Amino acid sequence: MPLNQPSHEQGLTCRYHEDNTHICHEPAGESGLCYWHDPKFIKNRPEDIQQLEQYANRGGQLRGISLNHAKLAGIDLVRHHQKIGYDLSNAELYRADLSGGHLFNINFSNASLMKADLREANLHCANLSGCNLLGIKWVGSKIENMQAGKVLRQEQLARVAEQSGHKEQALDYFQQAEEIYRDLRKAAEREGLFAMSGKYIRKELTMRRHQMPKHCLKRFLSKAIDLFCGYGEAPLRVIGFSLALILFSAILYFFTGLNFDGEIHQFNLNNSFYSNLIIFLNCIYYSVVTFTTLGYGDFTPIGISRAIAAFEAFTGSFTIALFVVVFVKKMTR
Structure with a gap:
């Protein structure tokens, strides 16, 4: 979180500092913070939208601004003709109304968007990694190429709590993470972003698995399905499992033996390397035939x-049947 450190010019300029790198030079109020960084001011005046847009355009410090409960519907925070969008890292936007907002390429990393209204907002290419995304209204949001990070904030906190032995706290965070992933999945499905929704459904089911008792059969089966086919979203895992089973079975046949035309094909130390290699290749052939149920x-x-x-x-x-189902499911989206 940002460090609010006193400035030598306290009372003249905002005392918002973040690691002495990101500094706000706006005039400060009685609290020592400017209007945009002071959480005491609720930005719900009609003129706040235009003033915030002007503040952003002239290079104002947007990191760490407080927009809790702000009414900013339709705001344009797009940094036009620039490759890098506006940086609102560490900003507080609890219950902020950003519906219909133009937020293309914006950086919300480590911000709090809890219960924010993002309906019909354009979040294309936005960076939301490390954000608190609990309870966001996503209906109609444009989220193509939006980055929510590899791990949600709640998921990370849950794992830390779990490692520290705080089971109830970890359970609560896992429940929150599951809810967020479910909301993201539904938003992606509404926008036709099925590859993204597939990623989120895997994360959603993973969070649900972590809420189960650690050594129960249901959790074990859930983990096995994840490893086997990624909850139906990873056909390549099925192929990998198939190749591994074929090779493992071939090794077992190599040592337990196969019959071919009355002759036993089995590993023998007295055989030459070439003879054992031919036997092993025959075992691989038999393993493939058996796996595919061809049965020559x-x-x-x-x-x-x-x-x-x-x-x-x-x-x-x-x-093989599972692979067909998973593959068709992915290809017909």
């Missing part, structure tokens, strides 16, 4: 290999 019949399992083949065939048929 040239190789047959023996002994323990039968149980391995049965498990691989059952898992393979299930995995």
Whole structure:
């Protein structure tokens, strides 16, 4: 959070300092802060929209400004003809009305947008990493290429609380994170941004998993589904699992043996490296045939290999069907 440090010119200029780098030079009021940084002033006057736009245009310090409960519907905070948007990092916008606002490429990193009204606002290319996004109204928001960060603030706090042994606090933060991801997913779906919504549904279900008892079957199954197919959003994980199972099964066949035309194909120390390599390649071939349930019949399992083949065939048929479902789901969006 910003450091509000006293200035040598207190009473003349705003005492808002942030690591002695971002300094506000606006005239200060009785509190030592300017109108825009003073949380005592609610920016809900009709002229506040135009004045804030002018303040931004002339290079005023926007970092850390206090816009709690502000009425700024339709405000234009786009830095036109510039590659970098306005920087409102660490700003306080609790319950601020920014509906219909033009916020293209704006930087809200580490700000608080809790319960803010962003309906119909343009947040294209906005940076919201580290923000408090709980309870935001997203209906109609333009969020294409918006960056909410890899980890939400609540998710990070939840993990810290969990590691510190504060289970109830961690549970509360995980619930908040799940709610935020759900709201982001719905907003992305409304805008037709299905790749983004897929990412958020995975995060939503992950947050839900962390609210389950640590050693329960339901949590274990949820984790397995995530690893296996990313809750239906990661077809490449299914392919990776398939390749791993084929290779692992081939190794088992290599040591347990296969029958080919009355001859046992199995690893033997007395064999040459080339002979063992050919046997292993045959095991990979048999593993692929078994996984895909083709069953040519040239190789047959023996002994323990039968149980391995049965498990691989059952898992393979299930995995192939799942991949088709996941792949079609992704491609038809």
